[in-house]
Amino acid sequence: MIGRDDAGRRWSIGEVARTSGMTVRALRHYDAIGLLSASERTASGHRRYTGDDVRRLYRVRALRTLGLSLEEIADVLANSTDDLAAMRALLKAQLHELEAHGARIQRLTHRLHGLLGQIDSASMPDPDQFMTTLEMISMFESSFTTEQREQLARRRADLGPEAVETARTEWAGLVEELLRHVRDHTPVDDPRVRALVHRWDALANRFHDDGDDGEGTKAAARRMWRENSEEIGRSLPWPAGHMRDLVLYLERCRQAG
Structure with missing residues (x-):
């Protein structure tokens, strides 16, 4: 003491x-x-x-x-x-974040009740599905601020389900094409690769706001991948190691201009 x-x-x-x-x-x-x-x-x-x-x-x-x-x-x-005013403002902001977190927990609770209702009338889902979902929820919650999650949700809502599904299909095709270039060791300044990277970035931009807000959510997404690539990779149809190689390849392409 x-x-x-x-x-x-x-x-x-x-x-x-x-x-x-x-x-x-x-x-x-x-x-x-x-x-x-x-x-x-x-x-x-x-x-x-x-x-x-x-x-x-x-x-x-x-x-x-x-x-x-x-x-x-x-x-x-x-x-x-x-001073007291500054501390009060900080405490209010922290309280708002906790209340928002509580609201997210409440929404998740409702979803789990819905899932339980489905289980009561159908077969048990694969345990891996539960684990993957829980991992993704945890990573998403820890990587993005409340405001950023709301921004991403608004963008998806503005795009609409059909556009989101179309983008997912287009992205999967880009992954396949770029992985072939990774395996073939195609130079990063190859015009074909540069065109694919341009399409990749344009596709990603649809899901982010313009300006500083969008740059913030992009940075958070990159950080989430760097810190959780193994866990995220398990939810994708491609080997996690191949996806890590692809992300590094994309970074090299962008650096090459």
Whole structure:
């Protein structure tokens, strides 16, 4: 237990890590990038976090749950004050996110009740279908903010079921064509490949908003693939390794201009 002084309670980096659920390494990283530094040090050089530091850490963690990157959080904190009004606004935003999450859980609950009703009158679905669905829900929820999920849902609704199905068929054909070029080691600057990549990107753009919002959902989708390619690959009709090779091939094509 760290003692008190006239300025109030102090916490060691280990205590802050245990309480916040973070690692000591992550806290040191926050310090290294200037996002959160311990205000004091002991005579032997150990970090000591003050009440102001703990409040700043809470703001960092809360903003992370709202989908901001560390760079974006640094900008927000640099341009805001640590007062009651700012904290109230942050807490309201976090509460709104939790309420929205609760609403999503409620919708999922209704869907599961519907699935149970189908099971009562039909055969049991393949367990792999349940596992794949659960994995995809988890990845989608953790990769996109609430606002981004709503944007993607609006775009799909605007396109309509028929257009979405047509796009899915077109995309599958593009995958097959591009995989052949990957297997044949076709140079990335080949005009045939460049034309296919142009069609691929144009097709993807239909599902994203224009401007910064669309760039944000595209970046989140790329991040979801990088972090979960193995799980996503299991839900596709092509081997996961082939799809990873294809994504790398697409990146090389875009870099080649």
